[in-house]
Amino acid sequence: MKQINLARWTERNLKYLLLVPTVVLLLGLTVYPLIYAVIASLHTINIRTGEQSFVGLKNFIAIATDKQFWNALKNTAIYTGVGVTLEFFFGLGLAVFLSNRLVGRNVFRALLLTPMMLPPIVVAVIFKIIYIPDFGIINWLLGLVGIKGIIWEASVKTALPSLILVDIWEWTPFMFLILLAGLQAIPLDPYEAAMVDGATQFQMFRHITIPLLIPAILIALLLRLMDTLRIFDQVFIMTGGGPANATETMSLYIYRHGFRFSNIGYATAMSFIMLVLTVMISNFFINRLKAEEVFTQ
Amino acid sequence: MKNLTKILIALMLVGLICSVYAGGKQEQAAEVTGKLVLATNNAPEGKSMAKALDEFGKLRGIKVEVVEAPYSNLFEKEVLDLSKGTGLYDIILLDDPWFTQFAENDWLTELTPYFQAKQESGLSADFIDKSQAICRYPYARGLLYAVPAVGNAQMFFYRKDLFEKYGLARAPANWDEAFAIMKKIAESEDNVHGYVLRGQQGNPVVAQFMPVFWSFNGKMFNEDKSKVQIDTPEALNALNFFLKLKSISPPGAESFNAQQLATHMLMGTAASTINWPAFVPTFEDPKQSKIVGKIAYAPIPSDFAVGSSEIGHWLAAIPASSKNKELAFEFVHWATSAEKQKELALKWGNPPTRKSVFQDPELLAMAEFRHYPVLLQAISNSTPRPRIANWNEVENSFGIYLSKAVAGTMTPKEALAAAQVDVEKLMKKAGYIK
Numbered sequence: 001m002k003q004i005n006l007a008r009w010t011e012r013n014l015k016y017l018l019l020v021p022t023v024v025l026l027l028g029l030t031v032y033p034l035i036y037a038v039i040a041s042l043h044t045i046n047i048r049t050g051e052q053s054f055v056g057l058k059n060f061i062a063i064a065t066d067k068q069f070w071n072a073l074k075n076t077a078i079y080t081g082v083g084v085t086l087e088f089f090f091g092l093g094l095a096v097f098l099s100n101r102l103v104g105r106n107v108f109r110a111l112l113l114t115p116m117m118l119p120p121i122v123v124a125v126i127f128k129i130i131y132i133p134d135f136g137i138i139n140w141l142l143g144l145v146g147i148k149g150i151i152w153e154a155s156v157k158t159a160l161p162s163l164i165l166v167d168i169w170e171w172t173p174f175m176f177l178i179l180l181a182g183l184q185a186i187p188l189d190p191y192e193a194a195m196v197d198g199a200t201q202f203q204m205f206r207h208i209t210i211p212l213l214i215p216a217i218l219i220a221l222l223l224r225l226m227d228t229l230r231i232f233d234q235v236f237i238m239t240g241g242g243p244a245n246a247t248e249t250m251s252l253y254i255y256r257h258g259f260r261f262s263n264i265g266y267a268t269a270m271s272f273i274m275l276v277l278t279v280m281i282s283n284f285f286i287n288r289l290k291a292e293e294v295f296t297q
Numbered sequence: 298m299k300n301l302t303k304i305l306i307a308l309m310l311v312g313l314i315c316s317v318y319a320g321g322k323q324e325q326a327a328e329v330t331g332k333l334v335l336a337t338n339n340a341p342e343g344k345s346m347a348k349a350l351d352e353f354g355k356l357r358g359i360k361v362e363v364v365e366a367p368y369s370n371l372f373e374k375e376v377l378d379l380s381k382g383t384g385l386y387d388i389i390l391l392d393d394p395w396f397t398q399f400a401e402n403d404w405l406t407e408l409t410p411y412f413q414a415k416q417e418s419g420l421s422a423d424f425i426d427k428s429q430a431i432c433r434y435p436y437a438r439g440l441l442y443a444v445p446a447v448g449n450a451q452m453f454f455y456r457k458d459l460f461e462k463y464g465l466a467r468a469p470a471n472w473d474e475a476f477a478i479m480k481k482i483a484e485s486e487d488n489v490h491g492y493v494l495r496g497q498q499g500n501p502v503v504a505q506f507m508p509v510f511w512s513f514n515g516k517m518f519n520e521d522k523s524k525v526q527i528d529t530p531e532a533l534n535a536l537n538f539f540l541k542l543k544s545i546s547p548p549g550a551e552s553f554n555a556q557q558l559a560t561h562m563l564m565g566t567a568a569s570t571i572n573w574p575a576f577v578p579t580f581e582d583p584k585q586s587k588i589v590g591k592i593a594y595a596p597i598p599s600d601f602a603v604g605s606s607e608i609g610h611w612l613a614a615i616p617a618s619s620k621n622k623e624l625a626f627e628f629v630h631w632a633t634s635a636e637k638q639k640e641l642a643l644k645w646g647n648p649p650t651r652k653s654v655f656q657d658p659e660l661l662a663m664a665e666f667r668h669y670p671v672l673l674q675a676i677s678n679s680t681p682r683p684r685i686a687n688w689n690e691v692e693n694s695f696g697i698y699l700s701k702a703v704a705g706t707m708t709p710k711e712a713l714a715a716a717q718v719d720v721e722k723l724m725k726k727a728g729y730i731k
Contacts, residue, residue: 128557132549132557132560133548133549134488151551154496154549154551155704239552240501240554242497242502242696242700242704243552245697259373260369260690260693261690
């Protein structure tokens, strides 16, 4: 009798039992650190001094008045905003161009993907050499057309744009890849119908391609935004946040406090703010995606 | 079926006996010798220590393990292990600016008793005085917590041929003399800059500024660290001169790190710089260098004070939480002996910390060690970075304002005044200023 009950219970609850390992993993690796982060952000924790005391919202108040924090936030916003926007337009252009039947199309596609295959550190080191004003290749090429004396990542004015340029070089291929996949998933019938109706190329692009490409666009933008918000490697290698703090980003600033100065509480509080910002931005895209009904189809 | 069960049981028994036997043997071995774990950085000087540990392991028949990490990652690993007392590492290699923080928190083992157990009073007098001083907490006078493993101090690198061409057939004695020649070179030579400045924000620009600061008689703090002396006439003089050096440096110096300095020297596009001796082998290598035989090494030029370079040693220490301190000390003692240091210098180009190795006739006869007399002089005359536990934070803050001065977004006066305020805040927070 008992055995039958157990068997029945197991059968009824099998779906929950099978979920247990996943839930445990998720709790351990995601939920626990998140709760710990919230608690840590309300404390002063310093590994160096061994200090550990509850301070309430003091960390957040200190952050609000921390000029360097705001500077880092501003730089990150510019970096992400400009970088991702340009990557999107270049990526879209390339995807549309290379979805046409061209000679050597596959070679082009493969070549285009190489930048994103390189580790960001390698890219940073290479660009550091390329950017050397005296004998870097870019200035040499620009010199041929009469443009001289740009000092790239070493000048306060051009430092951030120079880093954004590196990001665009490395990550446009990623945009291109997702958008190309999106383009090839669009069925041909609407185009045929449009042609019968006498639509122009531009009209077809505007009223068929773009609307049908929206899910791919949203996913590409979402992934790139989340990734770019935590930009670290290139800045760390190429400028160290300088000159004159012109390229200090959030991740770099958090890293300094967390790992170099051992201010774990302060660093966690800043990470928490970053997390909230990232979630807010992602939610906007995820809601749009849901509205597009790609998930519910 | 029965037979199969029997065989299985027999096999399991054999396995069990074997594993017990092996386990017992292992335990026995652990009692006698144990295992050593070394944390080191994955650059040449760190790797040579790893090689030495391998050799030590074979000599003593013990197990060894090396944990290699890049520079900043190594710091994080060591802080985590030491602060939690996990005892993962038995020997750590640490950069000397980390030392104060580690020693102040009682994270390291005091070594004098271990020397005494070997009938030695402490570090041999053969170690350079300045190298010994940074292994003590408080500086120079306190207890001994480390042994200097890899010697390093900045040197003044200059183009002997060009300095001679413009009228100076020896190393410049002071900055005035040096600058006059550097400026002449910059004006008269095509595509050669007088100097190349390491201006990247953070540690690089601070490391470049400190020797100039010191030779202009500046000191960042007073003796007991209760006063910050950044907004001072000495510092202003030094920073003004630093910007003069920048004016004869190649464009882009605002973001140069040590590697870009070396590149400019190698290409022959700069006549002088201050850099670490780690680059000497590259400069002397005809495959990479256009300046073989044309470059010379000198101590930092003087000005109001005798020129002094920043010391940058790798120290070997034993964490307080190590479970194998005697054996760890055996290794440190062995690896920093005169014979071993000479061998590491010959094999891996490791700069020593003992006077006798610096003056070893066999080494001095070799071209690649011709900078040893200068390096010995540079270390003997060096100055450590301020011995404060929060140096990382202070250096970062000072580095931001130096970068602002170098980039021209602040005047030297403004930058120093602002740095004074920020560093004072940090020193108050850390309890140095009451």
